[in-house]
Amino acid sequence: MRLFIIKSDPLLKKNILIAFSIILICTVQNVAYSQESDTLHIAKDSTDVFFEKITLDGNVAYKNEKTNEVISESEYHILCAPVMEVSFKVKEEHDHIDDYWRSDKINPYRDVKINVPFQIKFDQTTFTHPVDDDIVITSRFGRRRRGAHRGLDIDLVTGDFVRSVLPGKVRFVGYSKGHGKTVVVRHSNDVETVYAHLSAYTVRTNDSIPEGQIVGFGGNTGNSRGSHLHLEVRFKGICIHPEYVFNFDGSKTIRGENLWVSNSWKSPKMHSSYRKSKIVPLFSEEDAIASQDAEPRQHKVRKGDTLYQIALKYSLRVKEICSMNNISQNSILSIGQIIQIR
Numbered sequence: 001m002r003l004f005i006i007k008s009d010p011l012l013k014k015n016i017l018i019a020f021s022i023i024l025i026c027t028v029q030n031v032a033y034s035q036e037s038d039t040l041h042i043a044k045d046s047t048d049v050f051f052e053k054i055t056l057d058g059n060v061a062y063k064n065e066k067t068n069e070v071i072s073e074s075e076y077h078i079l080c081a082p083v084m085e086v087s088f089k090v091k092e093e094h095d096h097i098d099d100y101w102r103s104d105k106i107n108p109y110r111d112v113k114i115n116v117p118f119q120i121k122f123d124q125t126t127f128t129h130p131v132d133d134d135i136v137i138t139s140r141f142g143r144r145r146r147g148a149h150r151g152l153d154i155d156l157v158t159g160d161f162v163r164s165v166l167p168g169k170v171r172f173v174g175y176s177k178g179h180g181k182t183v184v185v186r187h188s189n190d191v192e193t194v195y196a197h198l199s200a201y202t203v204r205t206n207d208s209i210p211e212g213q214i215v216g217f218g219g220n221t222g223n224s225r226g227s228h229l230h231l232e233v234r235f236k237g238i239c240i241h242p243e244y245v246f247n248f249d250g251s252k253t254i255r256g257e258n259l260w261v262s263n264s265w266k267s268p269k270m271h272s273s274y275r276k277s278k279i280v281p282l283f284s285e286e287d288a289i290a291s292q293d294a295e296p297r298q299h300k301v302r303k304g305d306t307l308y309q310i311a312l313k314y315s316l317r318v319k320e321i322c323s324m325n326n327i328s329q330n331s332i333l334s335i336g337q338i339i340q341i342r
């Protein structure tokens, strides 16, 4: 079976897109595609679906043999569009892009030690939104009730296109218990973007893809409640706060061509998944080190402080403060008491 992907054409007429989206939502969930001779063949839950070529009002059209739904010739051609061949020019200084190139693991860097702060470089200043609708963030990088949330959750409807935010090369296409159906794209600066909870894939491992390439359809697979995209930004296996790198305020800008990542921007503990963090990009190693040194380590109890308020202030859980300080949740705090918060 040969997989194909749908061409990402920025000039695609909106009405075709809407019609196509409706077809997708109606007919495409957990599907794989193949094209054999003149008939589009969609395998859905091991049931084959064929489109029959017909004539409708003198025009060529295609009928879904299963649902009898008729689509126009142009819609059919969008469905049949071949893999977009775009060469991925890897610059000489990025020859190491193939280091740790494994297609069987979401994170192949488990044995790699990265010291903070570290620098990530971009050779472009803008990116493409991973979904076509307005960005609605439902959960951020940070502390969440059940633990750390290392990505950004973006609302979508199952079947919506999910696009690569930057050009790159597809390293991983596969299922994991937590992430569900997942695509990992490695970019030329060794940053990887992870697209999780998809309902279907539209790229294959080792595909070189342009920015905005549709990598799959949104869904609700894996450990997910309700359809959404879980987007991660990683550097050599370390998850970085996606909003520290990409500006989701509508400007579609990358926050800097030379960004320094300090401890805080890789630690979900330092953020709340329910609140937007204040983002001040770091452009030099000195600033990154100074910022790390300035991160508070202790809290001195003042009049009226409660464990709950302290937890809220530092985006921690009461339970964590208790274990760090070896105290119980019912402990009475005294004024001047030092509470470790890192």
Ligand SMILES: [Zn+2]
Pocket: 139, 149, 151, 152, 153, 229, 230, 231
């Ligand atoms: Zn998530």
